[in-house]
Amino acid sequence: MTMADVLLINPKGFRLINDQTLPFGLLYTAGYSMNEFTFKIIDQRVDPEFDRKLIQELKQNPMLVGITCMTGPMILDAIKISKIVKENSSAIVAWGGIHPSLDPQVTIEHPLIDVVVIGEGEITFNELLKAIKNNQSLDTVGGIWWKDKEGRIHQNPPRHEINKLDTIERPPYELLDDIEMYIQIKDSRGSTRSLNMFTSRGCPHKCTYCYNLDFNKAYWRQMSTPRVMEELKYMVDKFNLHNVFFLDDNFTVNTKRVTEIAQGIEKEFAGRNFTWDILGAQVATLKNVNQEFLTYLEKTHCQSMMIGIETGSARIMELIKKGITIPQVVDVNRKLAKTTIKPYYSFMCGFPTETDEDRIESIKLMFKVKEENPNANVGTMKPVIIFPGTEIYQTALQYGFQPPKKLEEWAAFTWDNYVNLELPWLSKKLRKRLVHLYYYTLLLNPDHLYINSKVFSIGAHMLYPISKFRLKHQIFALPWESESLHFVQRHFM
Numbered sequence: 001m002t003m004a005d006v007l008l009i010n011p012k013g014f015r016l017i018n019d020q021t022l023p024f025g026l027l028y029t030a031g032y033s034m035n036e037f038t039f040k041i042i043d044q045r046v047d048p049e050f051d052r053k054l055i056q057e058l059k060q061n062p063m064l065v066g067i068t069c070m071t072g073p074m075i076l077d078a079i080k081i082s083k084i085v086k087e088n089s090s091a092i093v094a095w096g097g098i099h100p101s102l103d104p105q106v107t108i109e110h111p112l113i114d115v116v117v118i119g120e121g122e123i124t125f126n127e128l129l130k131a132i133k134n135n136q137s138l139d140t141v142g143g144i145w146w147k148d149k150e151g152r153i154h155q156n157p158p159r160h161e162i163n164k165l166d167t168i169e170r171p172p173y174e175l176l177d178d179i180e181m182y183i184q185i186k187d188s189r190g191s192t193r194s195l196n197m198f199t200s201r202g203c204p205h206k207c208t209y210c211y212n213l214d215f216n217k218a219y220w221r222q223m224s225t226p227r228v229m230e231e232l233k234y235m236v237d238k239f240n241l242h243n244v245f246f247l248d249d250n251f252t253v254n255t256k257r258v259t260e261i262a263q264g265i266e267k268e269f270a271g272r273n274f275t276w277d278i279l280g281a282q283v284a285t286l287k288n289v290n291q292e293f294l295t296y297l298e299k300t301h302c303q304s305m306m307i308g309i310e311t312g313s314a315r316i317m318e319l320i321k322k323g324i325t326i327p328q329v330v331d332v333n334r335k336l337a338k339t340t341i342k343p344y345y346s347f348m349c350g351f352p353t354e355t356d357e358d359r360i361e362s363i364k365l366m367f368k369v370k371e372e373n374p375n376a377n378v379g380t381m382k383p384v385i386i387f388p389g390t391e392i393y394q395t396a397l398q399y400g401f402q403p404p405k406k407l408e409e410w411a412a413f414t415w416d417n418y419v420n421l422e423l424p425w426l427s428k429k430l431r432k433r434l435v436h437l438y439y440y441t442l443l444l445n446p447d448h449l450y451i452n453s454k455v456f457s458i459g460a461h462m463l464y465p466i467s468k469f470r471l472k473h474q475i476f477a478l479p480w481e482s483e484s485l486h487f488v489q490r491h492f493m
Contacts, residue, residue, distance in 0.1 A: 003060040004040035006030070006129065007091070009067045009081055012044040013074025020046065020182045021196050021247065025068050025097060025121065027171035032122035037129055039175055044077060046181040053177075054081065058088040063132055065089070066117075066125065068097035071387050075099065075411040082112040092132060096121045098211050099410065102389030108145040108153055110407045116145040119215060120201070122168065124159055161216060165201065165223045170231060179239060194243035195235060199228045199261070203250040205284060206391075207310075208320045209348065212249055214389035220253050225260040233268055243275045243303075250280040252305075255289055262300040274301060281305035281343075286335070287328040294339050304342040307332075309379075312365030313358035316351055320392070326365065330372070337373035345369060347381040347441070350418075350434050351392070352399050352425045356474075359437070363471055366441065381441045383415045383434040386423070400424035416486065439482035443467040 008026040023043055030039040040057055044050045058065075065085045069078045082093050096117035100107040104116045115138070117124050124143040131138050138146045143159030162168065173179055184194040200223065202216030212218065223231070235241060252258055265276060286294075286307075309329050311317050317324065336343050347366065349359050359381075366378040386396045388403065388410075397403070401424060404410050412421060419432045426434070443460045444467055460467075463481050470476060 003038070004057065004062055005037040005064070005133075006033075006039050007057050007062045007065045008039060008041045009054070009065065009078075010041070010043040010045060011067065011069060011074050011077035011081055013070065013072060013077050020184055022171070022173075022176075022182050023068070024171060024196075024198055024247075026066070027173070027175065028168060029066070029096075029121040029125050030175055031169040031172045033126045033129060034169075034172055036126070037133075039172075041175045042177070043181075044081070047177065054084060055088060058085060058091070061089050062091050064092045064094055064129065066094045066096060066121075069095055069099050070097060071099040071102070071385070071410055072414040073411050075407060079110070079112060079408065082110075086112055094125075094128065096125070098215060099388070101215055102211060102387060103410070104145045104155070105153075106388075106404065106407050106410070108147065113407075114147055118143045118145070118158060120159075120162055122162065161202070161219055161221065163221060165221055166227045170234065173238070183239065183241070192242045193240060194245060195239060195241055196245045196247045197231060197235060198247050199223045199231075200248045200251065200253070203280070203282075204253060205250070205282065205323055206321050207308075207323075208391035208395065209310075209351075209384055209387070211387055211390060213391060216249075220250060222254060222257060225257055225264060228261055229264040229268065232265070236269070236274065242273060243277065245277045246279060248278075248280045250282055250285075251278045252281045252285040255285060255293060259293065259296065262297055262302065266300040275303045276301065277303050278305045281307045283307060283309065283324045283329055283332050284322075286332045287324065289335075291335055291338060294335055294341060298339040298341050302341055304344060305336075306344045306346065308346045309365070309369075310346065310348045311351075311358065312347075312362035313354075314361075316354055316358050319353065320351060329365065330368065333369045333373050333376065337375065340375070342375050342377060343369075343373065344377045344379055346379040348384045349381050349437060350383040350423070350426060350431070352395050360474065363474075366444075367472070370444075377445045378441070379445065381434075381437045383418045383431070383438060385413050385415060387413070396423070396425075433476060435486065436476045436479050436482045437471075439485045440467045440471050440476075440479075442485070443481065444471070 008030060010023040010026060023041060026041050042050055042053045067078045067081060069075055085091055085093055092114045093112060094115035094117055095107055095113050100116045101118045104118060107113060108116045127141045128144060131141055139154060142157050145155050147153055182195060185192060200221060202220040203212045204218055204220045206213055206218055232244060310322060312326060314326055347362050362381060369376050370378050386393050415438060418435050419428060443463050466481060
């Protein structure tokens with residue numbers, strides 16, 4: 001067995017959805033340094049032999065183990081993995097990803113963590129590995145927090161984001177033990193053999209609840225259209241794909257580029273029954289496009305768009321700095337209704353100062369967009385999570401929020417644990433009500449984008465009338481449907 005210099009790990013964490021997303025952060029990080037170092041990637045989310053492979057790799061004594069992590073239950077899995085690394089090797093443990101980048105101080109204070117990589121990892125990780133290999137001090141590596149041999153914490157200067165994405169190497173898919181573990185063979189939209197890809201990073205908007213404002217400094221960068229098409233063609237041909245899902249936080253910033261990509265898809269995959277989907281579409285952009293733009297995307301077999309609406313309350317919309325209005329949401333939905341492109345809308349609730357009236361306005365908007373566009377999936381109304389580093393985090397502090405002092409405590413910050421969170425502007429009774437709102441709005445969507453389950457689809461169809469009645473009239477007495485879903489999610493997912 002060939003020894004890897006670096007072991008990169010994607011922990012499991014929360015898993016209600018059908019999470020087969022490629023570990024892009026790890027892949028891009030490895031790809032940047034593969035000419036100088038050898039890598040191994042193992043993914044706890046999809047690999048049934050993860051435990052065996054982890055111990056097997058640690059026996060080879062890699063010089064560094066890198067672990068990516070998001071806020072929520074993934075933290076606990078990442079900590080367990082870090083403990084196993086420390087017990088079975090002399091490797092340095094480095095954490096990266098969204099949570100460590102947003103809260104590096106609390107992260108680096110954990111005794112099992114030696115280094116925290118802030119933001120994009122490609123260049124930073126490369127310099128970190130060179131310093132470790134050459135037994136040099138880490139004080140010259142930009143973009144990290146680290147501990148010295150005496151356990152003292154150091155914060156190095158930040159690193160600027162990568163401007164030209166075309167300069168980044170193609171993800172080294174060969175590092176994955178089995179690419180088939182990530183390919184969705186069939187999903188609720190009817191596509192077969194689907195993978196994800198990124199074509200841009202960041203988002204120019206300043207929504208107060210979003211990690212992007214701190215992680216990417218509201219800075220949007222794009223791959224050129226030729227590079228996108230090169231990458232797309234490679235993936236489709238290499239893995240025999242029939243669908244690609246663009247995972248960009250905001251794919252639609254540059255509509256001219258979107259049109260060019262659509263033209264490339266139409267030309268390259270003509271006659272191949274190829275389809276594509278968009279995760280990050282924004283009303284702030286789509287409100288300015290004409291009907292012909294959307295009709296052309298439909299012609300090139302764009303199947304769906306995920307669109308964050310978040311609220312039906314004009315007051316909350318302004319408070320969270322969404323940069324759109326309710327009439328604009330309605331107008332975009334009407335445009336999409338004239339196509340076969342399926343919009344998947346998302347909503348949130350539980351913001352500081354939010355009232356019952358604000359939430360009722362959101363529910364009204366959900367039913368309005370569905371009424372005017374029967375093809376629409378009105379998504380879920382998910383309780384807002386206060387992530388460190390966001391603007392809403394600062395607002396929460398003003399309302400008495402006490403952030404966790406230990407890394408483990410951030411694992412509780414997930415919507416399925418909402419009732420147990422200490423959010424001073426929400427009573428425990430109201431937090432429980434918001435969780436019910438989530439589950440009943442989930443049941444409005446039998447073909448939910450992220451749940452690939454026939455059992456769920458059948459059950460949601462059966463319970464749709466009850467869910468609709470409960471939501472319209474705000475009646476949550478004896479919420480057995482919601483409690484049942486919550487139980488299944490907590491114990492069987």
